[in-house]
Every structure is written in structure tokens, then in C-alpha cells.
Amino acid sequence: MRKRVAILGAGPSGLALLQAFETARKSGAEIPHIVCYEKQGDWGGLWNYTWRTGLDSYGEPVHSSMYRYLWSNGPKECLELADYTLDQHFGRPVPSFPPRAALRDYFLGRVKQSGVRPLIRFHTAVQWVDYCPERKVFTVTTRDLLRQRLNSNEYDHVVVASGHYSTPNTPDFPGLDQFSGRVLHAHDFRDAREFAGQHLLLIGSSYSAEDIALQCHKYGAGSVTISHRSEPMGFNWPEGISEAALLERVEGRTAHFVDGSQREVDAILLCTGYLHHFPFLPDSLALRTGNRMYPPGLYKGVVFARNPDLLYLGMQDQYFTFNMFDAQAWFARDLLLDRITLPEPAAMSADMEHWLTREAELETAEEEIDFQAAYMRDLLDRTDYPALDVEAMADQFKQWLQHKQECILGYREQRFPSTLTGTLAAAPNTSWLQALDDSSESWFKPEAEETVAEPRRVAHG
Numbered sequence: 001m002r003k004r005v006a007i008l009g010a011g012p013s014g015l016a017l018l019q020a021f022e023t024a025r026k027s028g029a030e031i032p033h034i035v036c037y038e039k040q041g042d043w044g045g046l047w048n049y050t051w052r053t054g055l056d057s058y059g060e061p062v063h064s065s066m067y068r069y070l071w072s073n074g075p076k077e078c079l080e081l082a083d084y085t086l087d088q089h090f091g092r093p094v095p096s097f098p099p100r101a102a103l104r105d106y107f108l109g110r111v112k113q114s115g116v117r118p119l120i121r122f123h124t125a126v127q128w129v130d131y132c133p134e135r136k137v138f139t140v141t142t143r144d145l146l147r148q149r150l151n152s153n154e155y156d157h158v159v160v161a162s163g164h165y166s167t168p169n170t171p172d173f174p175g176l177d178q179f180s181g182r183v184l185h186a187h188d189f190r191d192a193r194e195f196a197g198q199h200l201l202l203i204g205s206s207y208s209a210e211d212i213a214l215q216c217h218k219y220g221a222g223s224v225t226i227s228h229r230s231e232p233m234g235f236n237w238p239e240g241i242s243e244a245a246l247l248e249r250v251e252g253r254t255a256h257f258v259d260g261s262q263r264e265v266d267a268i269l270l271c272t273g274y275l276h277h278f279p280f281l282p283d284s285l286a287l288r289t290g291n292r293m294y295p296p297g298l299y300k301g302v303v304f305a306r307n308p309d310l311l312y313l314g315m316q317d318q319y320f321t322f323n324m325f326d327a328q329a330w331f332a333r334d335l336l337l338d339r340i341t342l343p344e345p346a347a348m349s350a351d352m353e354h355w356l357t358r359e360a361e362l363e364t365a366e367e368e369i370d371f372q373a374a375y376m377r378d379l380l381d382r383t384d385y386p387a388l389d390v391e392a393m394a395d396q397f398k399q400w401l402q403h404k405q406e407c408i409l410g411y412r413e414q415r416f417p418s419t420l421t422g423t424l425a426a427a428p429n430t431s432w433l434q435a436l437d438d439s440s441e442s443w444f445k446p447e448a449e450e451t452v453a454e455p456r457r458v459a460h461g
């Protein structure tokens with residue numbers, strides 16, 4: 001009997017695995033019986049923008065954390081897919097930092113061509129996964145959201161590709177419950193224009209805080225204060241954005257920080273990250289980790305060591321994204337096709353220990369980038385995924401870090417060459433600060449017509 005494989009989620013990670021299998025099938029391999037369950041009505045994962053927050057129209061948690069006017073925060077050349085180049089998709093040089101819709105279009109372009117969509121059951125939320133050790137079988141129970149029917153099916157393998165930037169981490173602070181302005185998590189942030197003219201307090205000092213601060217500044221916030229727990233981001237912020245110590249308490253509209261300073265604020269945004277949350281998994285199958293470079297318990301960052309018939313994709317903190325998911329997907333596929341054999345448990349533990357030790361030694365973002373490139377290299381060398389120069393991409397990521405240090409408002413105007421084709425990205429037709437329309441159409445136009453609002457006139461930091 002053919003193996004049965006369930007893939008949970010049709011975001012970039014789940015789609016990478018569908019693509020990997022389809023590539024093997026086209027070259028003559030017999031592939032397992034595959035079903036991919038997706039609770040949304042479309043593929044694309046986090047990249048599907050919705051105005052909804054909280055629960056969707058079926059009572060399921062809204063998955064997407066993306067907002068309007070979101071532009072890629074890393075160069076597209078660093079996430080290029082080796083079997084579907086940027087040139088193949090865009091047909092001509094385009095700028096390195098696309099808006100959300102254009103990047104979504106890129107990774108979906110590949111799966112549209114390969115024709116894997118029929119393998120996905122949309123509007124189908126995974127409710128529970130059980131494992132029977134005697135029969136070595138998983139039972140996956142799903143809810144057909146359109147018909148409101150529960151279904152259970154058996155699989156030999158389950159691949160969890162449900163993402164980990166969707167369930168908000170929401171710390172409490174004294175006085176938040178009395179605060180009369182809006183308090184929301186980055187997951188529910190949708191449109192920066194809502195905050196035009198307001199004085200904002202953002203808590204957290206990572207990508208969400210950085211980008212939401214820039215968005216709100218761009219669309220006219222009165223001021224943005226970013227409160228950090230560990231380290232300030234330390235960018236050369238434009239006037240109107242500043243950093244503060246950790247929030248201690250809120251009294252009325254006054255935010256008090258642990259160093260004794262205070263600010264009057266109109267709204268508070270928790271940019272405090274996300275939980276790896278798997279409400280459909282029993283304790284024995286659930287990955288327990290924070291947002292880190294090497295989640296413990298995953299051999300090669302993919303195989304759930306406690307039960308190697310269960311795989312996870314995309315669970316790492318991410319510099320590399322789409323092509324890292326490919327590296328993982330090709331590895332996962334080859335395991336499931338028995339082209340790769342798992343070592344004994346002791347050897348798997350030793351391998352994980354090796355990576356965890358390396359992870360513990362990481363001190364800088366540059367080192368994290370090299371670590372992730374080395375991790376990808378380790379996977380890529382085990383499969384027939386087309387050649388990918390992850391080391392050159394790592395160098396590009398380091399340049400990107402440097403560009404951000406030099407000018408946080410202007411880094412998206414930099415141009416990178418593709419490591420696959422050599423094509424140099426086009427210059428953007430306007431600065432990011434002036435680009436108020438984030439549609440693909442506007443981005444593609446030689447001279448964009450701005451339609452949303454008057455651009456903010458602020459000098460680059």
C-alpha cells in the first residue's frame with residue numbers, strides 16, 4: 001500500500017513540500033498518497049491579507065498577521081527558489097524589496113505551474129491528531145468549515161506546516177486594563193492610517209516593532225516610542241521615532257518606564273512575538289519551543305525525534321524563508337520516499353546536540369545568518385535540490401543588516417543581484433517612504449501614481 005501523508009497547512013512551507021513531491025513524481029518516482037489540509041479558503045499562509053482580526057467567519061482564529069502596506073523586510077534575492085527563479089517569474093529586473101502582494105505572487109507562481117492545488121482541502125481546519133503506537137498510524141480529525149462536518153482519516157506520516165507567527169504572545173503590564181486608548185497585539189495590526197496623528201507606544205524590539213514603527217511613521221503617526229526588554233534596536237531613527245526602556249506600568253494615558261522616564265500615549269501595540277501553538281496536537285506530539293534558530297527536539301530541524309513519523313516544517317526563527325522551506329521540504333520528501341534513512345536515536349540526539357551547542361554560541365545577527373546558512377547547507381547537500389549558493393545569500397543578508405544600520409528608512413531602496421541568475425534588481429521608481437500604494441500594479445509601473453494619501457515629508461534617518 002502507498003504511504004499516506006497528511007500535510008497541515010498550505011503556506012509557503014506546506015507548499016514547498018507539495019512542490020518537492022511533484023518534482024519527484026514528474027521524474028518518475030512513485031509518491032505517497034498526499035492530502036494537505038488548509039483552514040483558509042486559499043493558499044499562501046500568512047501572505048493572505050485579511051481585514052479580519054480575532055475569529056474568522058467560521059469561528060476559527062484568523063491566521064494572518066500581515067498588514068496593509070507590508071513590504072518585504074529582506075531582499076527578495078535572499079529567498080529566491082532554485083527551481084523557480086525571480087527572472088522566470090517576473091520576466092524582467094524588478095526592485096529587491098517587493099510589496100506583500102508581489103512576493104505572494106512569486107512563491108505561488110511556482111505551485112500554480114506545477115498544478116498541486118487539487119491536493120489541498122481548503123476550508124478544512126485540523127482539529128486533532130492522534131497517534132496509535134501499536135499500529136503506527138495517525139488519525140487526523142478535521143472540520144469541513146463549509147459543511148460544518150467533522151472527518152477523521154488515517155495517515156502513516158503527518159507533516160506540521162501550520163506556521164508559528166500567528167498566535168500572539170501577550171504579556172500583561174500593570175495599568176493596561178485601565179488604559180483608555182487602544183491596546184492591541186501586532187497580529188491584529190492592519191492599517192497604519194488608523195493611528196495617524198496619534199502618539200504610539202510599541203513594546204518589543206524585533207522585526208514587528210521595527211516595521212510597525214516605520215509603517216506608522218510613514219502614514220502619519222504623531223510619534224512612536226519603542227520600549228525594549230533586552231536591547232534597543234539602535235537604528236538611526238527619523239525624528240518622530242524613539243526608543244525607551246521597558247514599560248513598567250501605565251497610569252491613565254501615561255506610560256512609566258523602568259528607568260523612571262514617562263510618556264503620554266494614545267495607543268499601545270504589543271510587538272511581543274508569537275507562540276508556537278499547536279492546539280490540534282496532544283502533548284506527546286507537540287513541539288515545545290520559543291522563536292529560536294534551532295528548536296530543540298527536531299532532528300535536522302525537521303524530524304520530531306520523539307516520534308520520527310511526525311515532521312515539522314518552518315519552525316525556526318527565520319532569516320531565510322522560502323528557500324529554507326525548500327531545503328527542509330526536499331529533505332522531508334526524501335525521508336518519506338525512503339531515499340534518506342534516519343540514523344539510530346543516539347546519533348540523532350548527538351546531531352541535535354551539535355546544532356544546539358552551536359546555536360548557544362551565537363552572539364550576533366551575522367553569526368545567526370551564517371548558522372542558518374550552514375543549517376541549510378547541511379540539508380541541501382543531502383538531496384537533489386538544484387544548486388543554491390546559500391553562502392552568497394548569507395553575505396547579502398549581512399549587507400542588508402549594514403544597509404539598515406546606515407539608513408533604516410532607505411534600506412529598501414538597495415539593489416541586490418540574484419545569486420542564481422546574476423540579474424541585478426531594478427531601482428525602485430520611488431523611495432519606500434513615498435511609496436504609499438503597495439499594490440503590485442503600482443510597484444511594476446515605471447512611474448507609480450500615488451493614490452492613497454500625501455506622502456510624509458521627513459528626511460531619511
Ligand code: FAD
Nearest residue numbers: 009011012013039045046072073125126162163165314321
Ligand atoms: P504560514 O505562512 O503561517 O502558513 C501556515 C498555514 O497553515 C496557513 O495557511 C494556515 O492557515 C494553516 N493552518 C494553521 N493552522 C491550521 C489548522 N489547524 N488547520 C488547517 N490549516 C492550518 N518572510 C519573508 O520572507 N519576507 C517577509 O517580508 C516577511 N514578512 C513577514 C511579516 C510578518 C508580519 C510575519 C508574521 C511574517 C513575515 N515573514 C516574512 C515570515 C513568514 O513566516 C514566512 O514568509 C512564511 O509565511 C512562513 O510560512 P509557513 O508555511 O511556515 O507558515
Ligand code: NA7
Nearest residue numbers: 165171203204205206207208209229230271272273274291
Ligand atoms: P520576535 O522576533 O520573536 O520578537 C519578539 C520581541 O518581543 C522581542 O524583542 C522580545 O524581547 C519582545 N518581548 C517578548 N516578550 C516580552 C515582554 N514580556 N516584555 C517586553 N518585550 C517582550 O517577534 P516579531 O513579531 O518581532 O517577529 C516575528 C516575525 O514577524 C518575523 O519573521 C518578522 O519578519 C515578522 P527580547 O528581545 O526577547 O527581550
